[in-house]
């Protein structure tokens with residue numbers, strides 16, 4: 001990871017190393033002129049307050065004479081090296097995304113974003129302060145964790161071509177036909193709900209401020225439409241069930257009665273969240289792929305820690321392309337899932353030892369799980385296309401939960417779309433396991449032996465072992481990963 005690939009990540013890593021707190025606000029800190037030399041002290045205080053970095057104290061160590069000479073000789077070279085050490089690329093800013101013709105690969109050889117252009121709804125740095133000031137005077141709509149995550153993904157282009165929360169026409173079209181009104185494939189609604197009381201006082205065709213849990217404005221929305229919606233219909237068509245035991249359906253029924261539609265503008269830099277070293281916007285990830293010279297990239301979505309089966313699938317896919325993007329989901333998941341920080345540690349541990357550095361990247365997917373099975377599999381693929389992936393791995397029961405979906409539903413849904421319209425190529429995988437007869441990782445597709453030769457653990461059995469601090473067989477999970485998981489269960 002270099003500074004130009006991921007400035008926020010590198011700074012966060014430095015801060016972690018120096019044991020000082022990383023404040024993402026330091027990235028938006030603006031320098032200013034200092035009129036008098038004697039005001040430097042206050043300048044340092046201001047810098048410290050906004051960055052957490054204390055003013056440097058100069059240390060001139062006493063050197064023995066023979067070293068003094070070396071020091072004098074080396075110093076010019078050091079300065080020359082230092083001058084070339086960091087080439088910062090300006091972070092994304094401004095709504096000036098580059099239009100690209102639909103279906104056409106842009107000149108840089110990368111896959112075109114979905115709908116043709118990468119949406120960028122992050123306010124320009126120079127306009128930020130004024131827009132924030134204006135936002136404070138607007139009617140406020142408070143966002144929960146899920147809505148904030150959607151807002152950031154809309155603003156940074158992960159949900160391209162969407163530019164805001166869906167209006168009624170778009171919502172109906174997506175729920176009924178899995179397409180936007182212009183025909184572009186889009187399988188999941190992205191909506192903002194409020195209760196009736198709040199909706200009443202929000203006039204249409206005017207701006208509202210979207211605020212976080214502390215009431216601070218994070219974005220504005222041009223409110224185009226307020227509308228009521230039919231939860232039962234959304235549940236049946238999107239989730240294929242209206243059973244409230246389904247976590248996605250339950251979340252749907254907890255939402256407000258009125259939806260607000262309109263374009264958003266993010267007024268602060270995208271929030272790298274709890275994993276800043278692994279946070280990239282689509283622009284940043286695409287730039288990194290370009291620097292690495294990767295043309296064909298396979299994306300892997302997961303909400304599981306990494307066992308041998310997943311490693312096998314990832315590496316099998318990597319055999320056919322240039323690069324592997326491990327893109328674990330770190331937004332809200334259901335309470336039974338292993339927490340994101342434990343899963344991320346399992347990835348970090350294993351990447352260092354068993355994955356080729358120049359062909360693998362770990363980046364978080366800061367979305368919430370919806371557990372919408374087939375429809376979410378397509379949605380996951382389209383988001384990865386926006387990140388610059390050309391291929392996407394779809395496993396058995398991808399994004400499913402319980403027994404709400406058939407084993408291959410999430411793979412079959414791709415047949416309903418023209419491959420050219422999708423743009424990204426899905427790669428379908430079976431479950432993998434170790435076979436003692438084959439003596440290797442295989443699947444039901446590649447192994448002719450009886451299940452008694454297979455090393456397999458159910459999720460429940462694995463959990464039981466980990467809770468007791470027992471190690472599953474190394475053919476199932478690498479001991480380094482097990483260590484992280486057992487540690488995770490202790491806390």
Ligand SMILES: [Zn+2]
Pocket residue numbers: 435436437438439442447448449453
């Ligand atoms: Zn076998």
